Amino acid sequence: MTTTQHPLGSGFGAASTAEEVIKGIDLTGKVAIVTGGYSGIGLEAARVLRNAGADVVVPARDLERARVALKDVPGAEVEHLDLLDPASIDAFADKFLTSGRPLHILINSAGIMATPLTRDARGYEGQFATNHLGHFQLVARLWPALLAAHGARVVSVSSRGIRFSGVDFDDLHFEHRPYEPFVAYGQSKTANALFAVELDRRGRAEGVRSFSVHPGMIVDTGLAKHIPEEALRAAGALDDQGVPVRDPARQFKTVQEGAATGVWCATSPQLDGLGGVYCENCDISPLVTDETEAEWRADAGRPGVLPYAVDPESAARLWEVSESLTA
Incomplete structure (x- = not known):
């Protein structure tokens, strides 16, 4: 259902x-x-999952940096993975599958934001390739382990950045239109949300449920490093002294608050039997309507998801395109 x-x-x-x-x-x-x-x-999610008793595996491009960051998360495993390198994704998945372990929780938290134009070795635009295609391939390769869990959840970290763009199926990689960092970011975050919709449709009969989440705006994680400080001030994310604003009612959150919705989607019994939805503030988001869209866009604290980010037909189309792009 x-x-x-x-x-x-x-x-x-x-x-x-x-x-x-x-x-x-x-x-x-x-x-x-x-x-x-x-x-x-992602680090906060790994920490609380581990503290709750889970065996936690953290894929990382920079192994030494990851080990240092996880020094206070005893027992967390670190393995190499580069989301821009298809061979690296396959190698990580093969190693995990060889271990014979089921996979109960997969949180796709890695991502980049509003970067200058980069392309991977295939010529794909960097934000779409990292934020969506890399995770799409990872889920596909880990599918046997998700099935073996007999009840798994996949959580994709999307963003209110969906408001910047839907998925442009005619020019995914900015080959024919001017590159705009936030448009590319918005496209990749909409793709994260659509991926959750179609993944849940395909997996729910076999016990694999999927969710996407808006974590809030957390500017002191490094994700916003490509955004000028004056732009963050103008958005209200930094005060006049350059200190991050903490106001969860307006989505300006701490790391601990930002990790909450993803962890809730990954573990809460309140979501048993549910899936394929976009969530924020530790609940399912309401659907933005034509009548409420202007107010939603003007009010950063108002929950909601744009219809194009959870449209089943677009989700199915994106899945087929992603299969082709990742072979």
Whole structure:
């Protein structure tokens, strides 16, 4: 059954932390992979999952940096993975599958934001290739382990950045239109949300459920390094002294608050039997309508997801395109 894009009334909110939403949940015997799990909200997600008893694997391009970052997460495993390198993705997945372990939780948290134009070895635009295609291939390669869990959840970290762009199927890689960093970012985040919709449709009969999340705006994780400080001030994310603003009601969150929705989607029994939805503030987001879109765009604290980011037909089309692009 398709899950309605409508809040549950979870009892949590914008200021809830990852530790709060996972309280009382025992993950002993469960296996989790967290991409980007050695910085920002990915690191916090890895930490709380491990503290709840899960075996946690953190794929990383920079192994030494990851090991240093995870020094206070005893038992976390670090393995090499470069989301821009298809061979690296296959090697990581093959090693995990060879271990014979099921995969109960996969949080796709790694990502880049508003970068200058880069292309991977295939000529694909860098943000789309990293944020979407790399994770698409990772999920495809790890599919046997997700099935073996007999109840798995895949969480893709999307963003309110969906407002910058839908997926331009006619020019995914900015070969015919001027490159705009935030348009490319928005396209990749919309792709994350659409991926969750189609993945859930394909996987739910076999126990694989999927969610996408908006974590909030957390500017002190390194993700915003390509955004000028004056732009962050203008957006209200930094104060006059350059200090990050903390106001979860307006989506300006701490790392602990930013990790909460992803962890909630990955572990909460409130979501048993549900999937294929976009979530924020530790609940399912409402659907933005034509009547409410102007207000939603003007109010950063107003929850909601644009219809094009959860459209089933676009999700199915993106899946087929992604299969072709990743062979």
